Amino acid sequence: MSEPEASVATGPETEALQKRFTAAIMPNYGVPPAALIRGAGCRVWDADGREYTDLIAGIATSSLGHAHPAITAAVSHQVSLIAHTSNLFLHEREVELAERLLGLLSADQTRADGRVFFANSGAEANEAALKLVRRMQGPARPVIVAAENGFHGRTMGALALTGKASIREPFGPFGVRVRFVPFGDTDALRGAVDTGVAAVFLEPCLGEGGVVPAPEGYLRAAREACDQVGALLVVDEIQSAIGRSGTWFAHRAHGVRPDVLTLAKGLGGGLPIGACIGLGRCGTGFAKGDHGSTFGGNPVACAAALAVLDTIERDGLLANVTAVGARLAAGISAVSHPLLAGVRGRGLWLAAVLIRPEAPAVEAAARRAGFLVNAVQPDAIRLAPPLILTAGEAEEFLAALPAILDDGASGGTNPPALRHGGLPPPVPPGLPEGATR
Numbered sequence: 001m002s003e004p005e006a007s008v009a010t011g012p013e014t015e016a017l018q019k020r021f022t023a024a025i026m027p028n029y030g031v032p033p034a035a036l037i038r039g040a041g042c043r044v045w046d047a048d049g050r051e052y053t054d055l056i057a058g059i060a061t062s063s064l065g066h067a068h069p070a071i072t073a074a075v076s077h078q079v080s081l082i083a084h085t086s087n088l089f090l091h092e093r094e095v096e097l098a099e100r101l102l103g104l105l106s107a108d109q110t111r112a113d114g115r116v117f118f119a120n121s122g123a124e125a126n127e128a129a130l131k132l133v134r135r136m137q138g139p140a141r142p143v144i145v146a147a148e149n150g151f152h153g154r155t156m157g158a159l160a161l162t163g164k165a166s167i168r169e170p171f172g173p174f175g176v177r178v179r180f181v182p183f184g185d186t187d188a189l190r191g192a193v194d195t196g197v198a199a200v201f202l203e204p205c206l207g208e209g210g211v212v213p214a215p216e217g218y219l220r221a222a223r224e225a226c227d228q229v230g231a232l233l234v235v236d237e238i239q240s241a242i243g244r245s246g247t248w249f250a251h252r253a254h255g256v257r258p259d260v261l262t263l264a265k266g267l268g269g270g271l272p273i274g275a276c277i278g279l280g281r282c283g284t285g286f287a288k289g290d291h292g293s294t295f296g297g298n299p300v301a302c303a304a305a306l307a308v309l310d311t312i313e314r315d316g317l318l319a320n321v322t323a324v325g326a327r328l329a330a331g332i333s334a335v336s337h338p339l340l341a342g343v344r345g346r347g348l349w350l351a352a353v354l355i356r357p358e359a360p361a362v363e364a365a366a367r368r369a370g371f372l373v374n375a376v377q378p379d380a381i382r383l384a385p386p387l388i389l390t391a392g393e394a395e396e397f398l399a400a401l402p403a404i405l406d407d408g409a410s411g412g413t414n415p416p417a418l419r420h421g422g423l424p425p426p427v428p429p430g431l432p433e434g435a436t437r
């Protein structure tokens with residue numbers, strides 16, 4: 001896509017920005033349909049003053065919504081102290097965050113049962129995991145097993161593991177031998193894991209693949225298959241962790257303990273951070289000098305992540321995710337519409353599944369109605385809102401859903417939303433009056 005979608009009504013400010021974007025930014029993303037300039041909670045505003053309810057949270061990332069006071073305070077405070085140290089020096093925030101994550105994983109630190117490497121993104125966390133696996137398993141085990149339709153990132157190692165041929169194949173060959181198996185097929189997984197396998201990389205629920213949960217017993221079977229041959233189990237929780245499905249980590253519901261766990265997205269609440277957590281002997285698999293990152297675990301991102309963890313705990317957000325997510329899922333499945341096949345997922349991580357591959361039209365229709373959602377697959381609309389979504393905000397979307405589906409199915413006839421009559425959003429505390437971006 002090199003031009004904005006024809007069905008997307010944009011305003012003059014958005015159009016002007018889209019033109020500049022096209023001229024200055026590489027064309028890999030296409031031209032995004034809206035230019036966001038402000039957020040507050042689960043609401044965001046575009047350059048033309050339109051207000052939206054954000055039900056995608058920057059791809060399952062802005063876990064506390066936008067301009068959350070806890071993140072604003074933590075980041076501002078940290079920047080005022082020290083913003084960057086590099087890995088030449090330590091700082092307390094990274095140690096504290098690693099301790100908190102290990103505590104949430106119930107790793108017994110008195111037995112040095114886990115260690116964390118901090119990166120800046122999901123792909124980087126998976127690159128670290130891949131390197132750790134190589135380091136620990138050596139050249140006698142050259143194969144990695146991963147899932148068809150799985151997604152692990154766009155850098156060369158993470159891309160090699162990504163089970164979508166259309167995004168992977170143009171960039172091969174890779175320096176990693178990957179054996180892909182159909183996601184959810186336990187027998188195929190068992191059959192693929194032999195003594196040449198260094199590790200199995202799996203998401204507990206396909207995120208980019210369309211919010212497809214692993215069937216009951218699948219991750220346990222992966223754990224067993226790995227244990228039988230001495231392979232490592234790497235669980236990619238970059239999209240699923242930090243409360244997204246109502247628990248800190250999605251793998252918990254499957255009763256398995258991975259050897260390596262990767263995190264990113266919601267951990268930083270919008271600040272870039274990734275983590276590769278090695279449990280047991282994987283915690284100490286890297287020797288000094290084996291891996292590194294200049295920015296990884298920088299104080300500002302760590303401060304934001306600590307604010308995310310604190311706020312989830314203090315405000316009972318895991319319970320909110322479970323309750324509001326259940327209401328959203330029940331409400332979607334109660335909608336009777338010829339385009340809607342059903343809903344899948346858990347917590348605030350759902351896909352409304354369509355009968356026909358019309359998700360891009362429905363995504364555009366939702367935007368016209370004032371809701372940001374994501375056509376994650378041709379037939380699936382992903383909802384991954386901030387974990388602070390209220391029951392009232394969920395009800396607003398459910399009330400609008402039949403009309404959104406009508407609009408999507410008919411190719412778009414509704415006018416774009418202009419809530420608040422186009423008035424600019426309130427200026428958050430601390431920003432100079434009149435500041436808009």
Ligand SMILES: Cc1ncc(COP(=O)(O)O)c(C=O)c1O
Pocket residue numbers: 059121122123124126151152153154203207208236237238239264265
């Ligand atoms: C499961 C999973 N792994 C890895 C990634 C890559 O993360 P990033 O885009 O931060 O590199 C993503 C991103 O969507 C993801 O969903």
